Amino acid sequence: MIIDHPLLGPRDSAEFTYMGDAKLIDRPDPDAATAARDFYDYAYLRDNPAGWHDELWFHEQGDRSWLVVTRNTITHEIRQVRLARDVARARGRST
Amino acid sequence: MSQKNRISGGQIDRTKTLNFTFDGKRYTGHPGDTLASALLANGVRLMGRSFKYHRPRGVLTAGSEEPNALVELRSGARQEPNTRATTTELFDGLTAKSQNRLGSLRFDAMAINDRFSNFLTAGFYYKTFMWPKAFWEKLYEPIIRKAAGLGSLSLKDDPDVYDKGFLHCDMLIIGAGPAGLVAALTAGRSGARVILADEDFRMGGRINSETFVIGGTSGADWAVTAIAELGSLPNVRIMPRTTVIGAFDHGIYGAVERVGDHLATSETGKPRQILWRIYSKHTVLAAGATERPIAFDNNDRPGIMLASAMRTYANRFGVAADKRVAIFTNNDDGHRTAADLHAKGVKIAAVVDIRPDVPRSLDYEVLHGEVVDTKGRLGLTFAEVKLGDGSIRTLECGALGVSGGWNPNVHLTCHQRGRPTWNETLAAFVPGGTLPPGMVVAGAANGDMSTHRALQGGAQAAQTVLDLEGPLPDLPQAEDAPINVTPFWYVEGASRAWLDxxxxxxxxxxxxxxxxxxxxxxxxxxxxxxxxxxxxxxxxxxxxxxxxxxxAGKTIPEVGTTMFRPPYTPTAIGVFAGRHRGKDFHPTRLTPSHKWAEERGAVFVEVGNWLRAQWFPRAGETHWRQSVDREVLATRASVGVCDVTTLGKVDVQGRDAAAFLNMIYCNGFGKLAVGKTRYGLMLREDGIAMDDGTAGRLAEDHFVVTTTTANALPVYRHMEFVRQCLAPDMDVQLISTTEAWAQYAVAGPNARKLLEKIVDVDISNDAFPFMACSNITICDGLRARLFRISFSGELAYEIAVPTAYGDALMRKIMEAGAEFDVTPYGTEALGVMRIEKGHAAGNELNGTTTAANLGIGRMVSGLKDSIGKVLSQRAGLNAEGDLRQVGIKPVNPADPVPAGAHLMKATGPVDAAHDQGYVTSACYSPTLGHAIALGFLKDGSARLGERMRLVSPLTGVNVDVEIVSAHFIDPDGERLRA
Amino acid sequence: MHNLTTLTALGGADARVDVFDHITIAENDGLALASVAARMGQEAACQAHLRTLLGAVPEVGRAVLHDPEAGFWMGPDQWMVGAPRATHEMLADQLKDHFGETASITEQSGAWVCFDVTGPAMPDMSERLCNIPIREMAAGDVRRSVIHQLGCFVIRRDAPDHIRILGPRASAQTLHHALITAAQSTA
Structure with missing residues (x-):
């Protein structure tokens, strides 16, 4: 596959390491009353859909960016590639 | 023997003669021949025996689709079984053998299988060899294996080398027939970067096999001119002998270039084949079409071949399949073969056409009918024809050309889930549905069967995908005959009529x-x-x-096709391995002291990709234990040195560096003073231990983190994940420095005395206490880092210098330590000393253990958030009686305590239900004089002193042991702080 | 002054040179290297310092081939700076002084082996080594890529037949073997 890196342009997916569901960005609040339950869901209940999926890919043999790749797991079509850091900020992970 | 079936014409070089042997017999051919064409030229029709029935077989085709003419090519280590004679380019000195025979090819003893064909039908093995059960392995399988199959392997290492490579282009064109050539010309002239690949050694595709005129010249000559122009364009790469074997995601194609297969042996160092990974923006598939046969009884005799193949042998290779041939067809194309061969003086026994409205000929007889059977033990002699009126006629012929119509080569269009669609006119599947992104199909592969339409399709394809403006380029005049085919697959009543x-x-x-x-x-x-x-x-x-x-009473499109999968044609495994074989299977990482260790005769061990010194044998030591015991005792008695460069190192800088470490380590780092080092345990988010190491604070905003050797990369990846995805606005910068520093552990009571001779600073216990760390200089000014940390349990330091100085530092340490008899030690002694000290390592951090299991549950700070903290607190990981790390020693000092063995209560049953724990690491402790082990035991901390049994029913271990503290030596840590 | 001597990445006292008909592979033992990573919120100041040092800020996927210091982009807000070791043995310290609090500097001199590959067969050889589009690359283009499973930086230098390869130093011999093999395949 070719992943269109937001900074570097098209790169062979062989340069990347895969980590699955990008919901891993949404780490729960450890101080919440429901933290135990939230972290259980976070650690174990990830999506693995047949179809569109936001996934984490690490450009290990490149610029060491974590990316959020929106990929169709059936056709392998890639619709969007974003820097995970930007996604994390957009989802309110800035401290 | 002269080449009795060689006729005039063809694209072979008759000025040169090539010698070759088949089954030990000598023959000659010419440059431009394939092994198959040369054998046919020499009158050899019988080329092999079939897979199951051992029936005599000859060529069916003249290309890569060949099912029959498979040979063992070359000899010795280069022998390659199942090589298609139809694609094997003839070279001088070629040797080939027929395969799958017992005895000679002409008198194959296994041909008896053919007599039992009634029993050897589909599913025969499933049905027959069911019982008795034991017979399968002992009797049936060996016999079947001996009888079935094709060629044999040399069973020697492949002496050839294979390369992998990477190419980039705007347009990959697969197939260099008329469509491909015009596509390449159109794209090439526009300046696009073009790769033109064809599996054949001679480009031109089908037109090399035809007598068509293109633009006033012969098709073959037109192809030569086109190739010459393409060759003059610097933006076009012409790749003959290159098969595109697969279409992968997003415009990535796999292609095998056969660089040396047409040579007797490849030049030294040069690859036999190259596996190219081609990155292509657009692809024109112009792979042509494949003729299909018609099934009738005994349609597999040598001499019976596709009509198009017969034409190829005549037109391209100047070879008549026989002096007297017949044709059996359901379409007009079959008649071309008769016309071409007749023009070359070959006697046409008759053309048999299943269609009532058969095209007539003045030159030879055309019959309306069907071939219903054939004769000839080792080759065709007669074909039996049932005429339209029901009468039977026998044709004497040595070759029969069969044409059942043409199938577009849609394979590559289907490698990405595409499914072909049915075309009624062609009675064949054509590309349809979803093509791989960026692919267009042109020429016969797209169902455009005439030369004119192929040329037009190729030009159109190139213009469309490259978005070129303007009309199509001027195309040369070429034939544009319509397709007239009547679907006909097998002769009514046929039974022993071969499909596959x-x-x-x-x-x-x-x-x-x-x-x-x-x-x-x-x-x-x-x-x-x-x-x-x-x-x-x-x-x-x-x-x-x-x-x-x-x-089934359905139409063909309703039945559908099976999936087409890569590779398009059989591909040598060696080319997938490329250069990655033997010692080059993976990269090797050498430590900075490697050269020095080699000089000292170290025995090395692979740790991941690293080569580390395992021990340093001395003269007179005959067993590794002698060396390891000596290294341990010498280190504990005086001083030892060990290369620990392989531990992962990550530089962590930034204002939020301490906060970041608080996040990744379960224990706290915020209050760690500058100049101090601390042990850190990283958890996974699920609360299980991930890795451990130390972090030294070199400055307020600068830490050096170490990881275990094995986890260096995953931990770095994890740290980047936390930095970028969980804490995107922390001021933290990370970079790996594992290889930037050569780092040596200097351990033992004399470690300080030794290092004092080297370092430029005060390292007394007061000035540089246990867990201190600092940037220092050594040897009058070389920058270095010093950490007072200990894995061995002794007074110990780790000292690091830039890698290029690593060799010099090791030699310096040895020189300075001579007066203390400094002893280099390897990974075995390192392992023994850490077990003696009770330090957890990879065997204990095995992906199932928690901080609590490791006995350091209290390290998990409750005062701060950290990865894994929340889930490490869940009930399931904190039950009463959970596993705790303990030490284990044998009651009888002579007994072993092997790793992997399980702990059972001193009395009671020995079974999984009564399992109490298990041993993770074990060694012989030279310090204590008996075996020791670390392991996990239920409620272990409360069971010190308990007598238990250590068992391993599989290996026959049953030993009385005592549970002890995991800290076998210096439990109070006095040596560390000395 | 200390009297410790260095070994080259290939373990020799002197840098190794291998000459083929159309390719020369030269170990380059003369480089000092350090990484520069902008501190959060200091990106502009860090880039200004880069500009005074190199004359320009290396853009994504690019190097600034400047003397004596040169630099290339490694990742977001991160660059590698190189200079001759003979004059810049203490490059990391020099950069710390130059960048002050605007960047994190990490010494990288010992982490890499460097090979200069030159000759007319260089593009052919590159195609057997890694997936970089060598024929489209211009002087100053930099790609991180994989050569024989090793993560390497490949820098297209000024001369059209010259690339510089930075690979992991501990695997210098593996990388060298891969280069020699590819040279023999193509030269």
Whole structure:
């Protein structure tokens, strides 16, 4: 596959390491009353859909960016590639 | 013997003669020949024996779709079985042998199988060799294995080398026939970067096999001119002998270039083949079409071949399949073969056409009828024809050309889930549905069968995908004959009529499979093995589908096709391995002291990709234990040195560096003073231990983190994940420095005295206490880092210098330590000392253990958030009686305590239900004089002193042991702080 | 002054040179290297310092081939700076002084082996080594890529037949073997 890196342009997916569901960005609040339950869901209940999926890919043999790749797991079509850091900020992970 | 079937013409170089042997007999051919064409020229029709029935076989085709003419090519270590004679380019000195025979090719003793053909039908093995059970392994399988199969392996290492490579282009054109050539010319002239690949050694595709005129010149000459122009364009890469074997995601194609297969042996150092990974923006598939046969009884005799192949042998190679040939066809194309061969002086016995309205000829007889049977033990002698009026006529002929119509080569259009669609006019599948992104199809592969339409399609394809403006380029005049084909798959009543000649699947087998309930085409394929041979059914699948459709009362498109998968043609495993074999299978990482260790005769061990010194044998030591025991005792008695560069190192800087470490480590780092080091334990988010190491604070905003050797990369990846995805606005910068520093552990009571001779600073216990760290200089000014940390349990330091100085530092340490008899130690002694000290390592951090299991549960700070904290607190990981790390020693000092063995109570049953724990690490402790072990025991901390049994029923271990503290030596840590 | 001597990455006292008909592979033992990573919120100041040092800020996927210091982009807000070791043995310290609090500097001199590959067969050889589009690359283009499973930086230098390869130093011998093999395949 070719992943269109937001900074570097098209790169062979062989340069990347895969980590699955990008919901891993949404780490729960450890101080919440429901933290135990939230972290259980976070650690174990990830999506693995047949179809569109936001996934984490690490450009290990490149610029060491974590990316959020929106990929169709059936056709392998890639619709969007974003820097995970930007996604994390957009989802309110800035401290 | 002269080449008795050689006729005039063809694209061979008759000025040169090549010598070759087949089954030990000498023959000659010419440059431009394939092994198959040269054998046919020499009158050799019999080239092999079939897979199951050992029936005599000759060539069916003249290309890569060949199911029959498979040979063992070359000899010795280079012998390659199942090589298609039809694609093997003839070279001087070529040797080939026929295969799958017992005795000679002409008198194959296994041909008896043919007599028992009634029993050897589809599913024969499944049905027959069911009982008695024990017979399968001992009797049936060895016999079947001996009888079935094709060529044999040399069983020697492949002496050839293979490369991998990477190419980039705007347009990849697959196939250099008329469509491909025009596409390449159109794209090439526009300046696009073009790769033109063709599996053949001579480019031009089908036009090299025809007598067509293109633009006033012969098709073959037109191709030569086109190639010459392409060759003059610097933006065009012409790749003959290159098969595109697969279409992968997003415009990535795999292609095998056969660089040296047409040479006697490849030049030293040069690859035999190259596996190219081609990155292409656009692709024009111009792979042509494959003719399909018609099934009739005994249609597999040597001499019976595709009509197009017969034409190829005549036109391209100047070879007549025989002096007297017949044609059997359901379409106009078959008649071309008769016309071409007749023009070359070959006697046409007759053309048999299934259509009542057969095209007539003045030159030879044309019959309306069907070939119903053939004769000839080792080669065709007679064809029996049932005429339209029902009468039988026997034709004397040595070759029979069969044409059942043409199948576009859609394979690569289907590698990305695409499914072909049915075309009624062609009675064939054409590309349809979803093509791989960026691909267009042109020429015969797209169902455009005439030369004119191929030229037009190629030009159109190039213009469309490159978005070129303007009208199509001027195309040369070429034939534009219509397709006239009447679908006809097999002769009524045919039974022993071969569909898949390579796997010996007949019409009868397909019928049987249907009768036994295999209705899905995928089931048919697997039950009968139709299309599962190395030719992947290129000439046979359609026949099978058609018969299946008829039996099921469906249309062919309703039945559908099986999936096409890469590779397009059989591919040598060696080319997938490339250079990555033997010692080059993976990269090797050498430590900075490697050269020095080699000089000292160290024994090395692979740790991941690293080569580390395992121990340093001395003269007179005959067993590794002698060396390791000596290294341990010498280190504990005086001082030892060990290369620990392989531990992962990550530089962590930034204002939020401490906060970041608080996040990744379960224990706290915020209050760690500058100049101090601390042990850190990283958890996974699920609360399980991930890795451990130390972090030294070199400045307020600068830490050096170490990881275990094995986890260096995953931990770095994890740290980047936390930095970028969980804490995107922390001021933290990370970079790996594992290889930037050579780092040595200097351990033992004399470690300080030794280092004091080297370092430029005060390292007294007061100035540089346990867990201190600092940037220092050594040897009058070389920058270095010093950490007072200990894995061995002794007074110890780790000292690091830039890698280039690593060799010099090791020699310096040895020189300075001579007066203390400094002892280099390897990974074994390192391991023994850490077990003696009770330090957890990879065996204990095994992906199932928590901080609590490791006995350091209290380290998990409750005061701050950290990865894994929340889930480490869940009830399931904190139950009463959970595993705790303990030490284990044998009651009888002579007994072993092997790793992997399980702990059982001193009395009571020994079974999994009563398991109390297990041993993770074990060694012989030279310090204590007996075996020791670390392990996990239920409620272990409360059971110190308990007598237990250590058992391993599989290996016969049953030892009385005592549970002790994991800290076998210096439990109070006095040595560390000395 | 200390009297410790260095070994080259290939373990020799002197840098190794291998000459083929159309390719020369030269170990380059003369480089000092350090990484520069902008501190959060200091990106502009860090880039200004880069500009005074190199004359320009290396853009994504690019190097600034400047003397004596040169630099290339490694990742977001991160660059590698190189200079001759003979004059810049203490490059990391020099950079710390130059960048002050605007960047994190990490010494990288010992982490890499460097090979200069030159000759007319260089593009052919590159195609057997890694997936970089060598024929489209211009002087100053930099790609991180994989050569024989090793993560390497490939820098297209000024001369059209010259690339510089930075690979992991501990695997210098593996990388060298891969280069020699590819040279023999193509030269």
């Amino acid at each position: 000649q390579q796997n010996d699947v007949t019409v009868k087998d397909v019928k049987l499979s249907h009768q036994e309930g295999f209705r899905s085409v995928e089931h048919l394929k697997r039950y009968t093995t139709l299309g599962m041979a190395t030719d992947q059914g290129k000439t046979s699948n359609m026949g099978g589908l058609a018969i299946m459709a008829e039996l």
